Amino acid sequence: MPTKIDYVDEVWNPVTGCTKISMGCLNCYAEKMARRLHGMGLKKYLNGFKPTFHEDQGPIHIKRPKNFLVCSMGDIFHEDISTMEINWCFQTMAECRDRHMFLVLTKRPARILNYTAMYEEPPLWPNIFIGVSVENHNAAMWRIPQIKSFYSGLAQYQRWISCEPLLGRINIRHQLKYLDFVVAGAETGPGARPCDPDWLRSLRDQCKEAQVPFWLKQIDSKGSQELDGVLHKEMPECLKINPQ
Numbered sequence: 001m002p003t004k005i006d007y008v009d010e011v012w013n014p015v016t017g018c019t020k021i022s023m024g025c026l027n028c029y030a031e032k033m034a035r036r037l038h039g040m041g042l043k044k045y046l047n048g049f050k051p052t053f054h055e056d057q058g059p060i061h062i063k064r065p066k067n068f069l070v071c072s073m074g075d076i077f078h079e080d081i082s083t084m085e086i087n088w089c090f091q092t093m094a095e096c097r098d099r100h101m102f103l104v105l106t107k108r109p110a111r112i113l114n115y116t117a118m119y120e121e122p123p124l125w126p127n128i129f130i131g132v133s134v135e136n137h138n139a140a141m142w143r144i145p146q147i148k149s150f151y152s153g154l155a156q157y158q159r160w161i162s163c164e165p166l167l168g169r170i171n172i173r174h175q176l177k178y179l180d181f182v183v184a185g186a187e188t189g190p191g192a193r194p195c196d197p198d199w200l201r202s203l204r205d206q207c208k209e210a211q212v213p214f215w216l217k218q219i220d221s222k223g224s225q226e227l228d229g230v231l232h233k234e235m236p237e238c239l240k241i242n243p244q
Contacts, residue, residue, distance in 0.1 A: 007183055007215045007235060008103060009066040012059055014089045015074040015081055016044060017051040021107055023167055024135030027191050030073045051080040057092055065099040067239050076104060077111040086115055090125070097127040101239055105131045105162055107139075109146030122151050129181065131160035136168040140175070148178040158236070164217060165192070169199045176210035181236050185217030192221035200227055 003011045016034060020026070030049070037045040044054055051074060059068060070076060076089055093102045106112065109132050116123070130150055132143040144161060151157045158180045163170065165187030172179075184203050186195030197219055204227065207214035213234035219227050 003069065003072065005069055005072065006217060006233075007067070007239075008069040010062075010068050011072040012056070012068045012070055012102070013044070013073045014054050014056045014092070015051065015071045015076045015078065015085075016054065017047060017049045017073070018075045018078055019051070022133075022135065022139060024107070024133055024139065024165060027165075027187060027189060027193070029189055032189075034073060051075070051078045053081055053085040053088075055088070059096050059100050059102075060092060063099070065101075067101045067103065070102050070104045075106050075108060077106040077108040077115070079108070079111070083115060083118070090123070090128070093128055094123070094125060097124075101127050101129070103129045103131060103160065105133060107133045107143070109143050109150075112150055113146065116150065122157075125157065129158040129160045131162060131181075134161045134163050134170065134172075135165055137170045140170045140172050144172065144175045144178070148175065158238070163203060166195050166199055166203070167193060169196070169202055171202075171206070173206050173210070176206060176212050179212055181213050181215070181239075182207050183215045183217065186220050188218060188221050188223060195220065197227065204232060 001011060005011065020028065034045050034049040038048045076086060112130060130147055132147055134140045134143055147159045159178060160181035161179060162183045164183060164185035166184050184200060187193050200216060200219055204214055213236050214232050215235055216225065216227055216232040218225055225231055
């Protein structure tokens with residue numbers, strides 16, 4: 001379905017629902033939206049925000065190339081989602097490798113390694129970015145190393161992080177060589193926690209030094225996008241080929 005998330009064209013939600021596991025989850029927008037959609041009687045949200053798998057092949061039927069954010073309303077690697085269901089999701093993405101790009105995001109990177117361990121040979125996923133949410137320095141220090149070791153050294157695997165909501169200054173200079181894309185943004189919505197512009201400047205500068213594309217969504221709870229009068233909307237070349 002179409003989305004206001006500006007670095008992708010659409011979101012694809014074969015998994016909806018999640019449970020809170022870190023400070024970044026405190027004001028979860030997906031949980032609030034799921035409750036609203038449940039109240040409206042939408043079939044996909046009959047379970048509210050309980051982790052639920054949906055056999056949704058939507059991207060396969062879309063012919064025009066698009067960039068998809070995977071599971072904006074849940075976590076594909078949640079412990080309540082079976083390995084078989086995760087496998088179905090990745091097979092569906094792989095079937096679209098001729099036209100679509102997928103950005104997978106999780107707060108449970110250890111399960112990525114458990115899942116990929118079942119393959120005797122590294123699977124071919126040139127159209128999939130594997131990413132983790134990084135809201136503060138603590139999250140950066142343990143989540144990024146998990147995807148760093150994900151088929152490390154193989155060029156076909158693309159790694160990214162989403163620092164949204166950014167809740168503190170993070171130093172990832174020594175980890176950026178393992179990353180292909182960084183997205184950052186302040187928290188928005190009711191009860192949004194403040195984001196110091198200096199945290200965003202630091203992240204911007206680290207990415208610039210490492211020559212890693214940096215995409216800044218918003219700098220405050222009002223949705224302002226310019227940092228020091230400049231929009232930062234950089235992305236990897238393989239994502240640029242798909243029209244926005």
